[in-house]
Amino acid sequence: MEMTRSLKERGVRLTRQRQVLLDLIDKSGQHLDAETLYQRARETDPKLNRVTVYRTLKMLKQSGLVDELDLMHKDGDQHYYETKMKREHAHIICLRCGKVEEYFGEPLSKLRREVEEIFGFEILLARTEIGGYCSHCQALRKEEMHKVSHA
Secondary structure, three states: OHHHHHHHHOOOOOOHHHHHHHHHHHHOOOOEEHHHHHHHHHHHOOOOOHHHHHHHHHHHHHOOOEEEEOHHHOOOOOOEEEEOOOOOOEEEEEOOOOOEEEEOOHHHHHHHHHHHHHHOOOOOOOOEEEEEOOHHHHHHHHHHHHHHHOO
């Protein structure tokens, strides 16, 4: 596993608890917040406590293995976690239902190259978030607006 190798390269010991959390973040296919990670981790390891989960997330973030996202603050100040092993992508967030999609298109790479060339800038981190309404929520909003205007 690439994450395991990255931890060892950074001199970080892979404890059972860290492995449980990494697996959850890496394999869930979702953007999970700390509390959800804690609840799911306890299903695997009932002895795991909340403090350990928060400390581990902080360590994984500081080690550069996990990225902490706010996802347009769709749930207030909540933060979500994903592994940094994915290639660069944008997060597309529905501001109504909270659905999150990931976009991996070439325009992101092109934008990065252009910024580096134009500004002579060395990019270490790029985070792109796009907020709007998914097709389902657009239809619901249209329905709501129709009802309001005909009330």
